[in-house]
Amino acid sequence: MRKDIENLSKEQLLDYIEMISKNWLAHDGCWFQAIERDIGMREAIKYDVAGWKRFTVIEAKKIKQFLGLEENPGLKGLMQALKYRLYANINVQEIVDITENSFIFHMNKCRVQTARNRNNLPDFPCKEVGVEEYGLFAKAIDSRIRTECICCPPDEHPPEYYCGWKFILE
Numbered sequence: 511m512r513k514d515i516e517n518l519s520k521e522q523l524l525d526y527i528e529m530i531s532k533n534w535l536a537h538d539g540c541w542f543q544a545i546e547r548d549i550g551m552r553e554a555i556k557y558d559v560a561g562w563k564r565f566t567v568i569e570a571k572k573i574k575q576f577l578g579l580e581e582n583p584g585l586k587g588l589m590q591a592l593k594y595r596l597y598a599n600i601n602v603q604e605i606v607d608i609t610e611n612s613f614i615f616h617m618n619k620c621r622v623q624t625a626r627n628r629n630n631l632p633d634f635p636c637k638e639v640g641v642e643e644y645g646l647f648a649k650a651i652d653s654r655i656r657t658e659c660i661c662c663p664p665d666e667h668p669p670e671y672y673c674g675w676k677f678i679l680e
Contacts, residue, residue, distance in 0.1 A: 531599040535621060555638055562643045569595060570650035582652045585613055585679050591651050597621070604671075612678045614660065615644075616671035623663065623672045633663035633672065644675045654680050 518526060546554040573594045579587045589605055592598065592615060602619035623633055637659065645657040660674030661667045667674070 528599050531596050532621075534596050535600065539622065551635075555635070558639050559642050562639050563646060566643045566647045567650045570647045574651055579651070582654060584652055585611075585655070585677060588648055588651045588655060588677055589613065591647075595647075612676055615675045615677065617673045618671045620672045633667075635664040636673070637662035637665060640673055640675070648677055652679070656680055 515523075515526070542554055542558055545557055570591065573591045574583075574587075576594065577587075577590055579591065583590075585608075589608075592603070592605070597620075600621055601617060604616050604618055605613050606616065607614045622636070626632070626634055640662045641657075641659055644659075648655040648657050656678045658676040658678065659665075660676055662673035662675075
């Protein structure tokens, strides 16, 4: 199997990365919807939070190792790591307002939210998950980083992005 992947062109490898990222997200959605159907949205979010609390730290540590980041790489390390998250391959995100001690991260296009909007559904209320996900991801990259939520559904948000997060180096 690995030999097949090694023989792919750069373009094919990029397509493959996009495909496996979409497959991962589809699995996440299928899992969530199955729980939601059985026990309701509130309980499904509770289990989603529990899963993300573990997954985001695992993902951060693997990215940190892959990039060869030092123990506390600061905001530059976090900015770099955010570009390697699984969904960074399939969502549109940006980093703005960079200062010496902070920066703001926007999720401009989120596949989950745009799919819901396309189907005339309200935004998925992901703030509770996002607070844990982004906060723990940042702490796993550098324990000195604090995360603040600017907005995340069900919060109102500007049309340019779905969620915004401020990362502060303390």
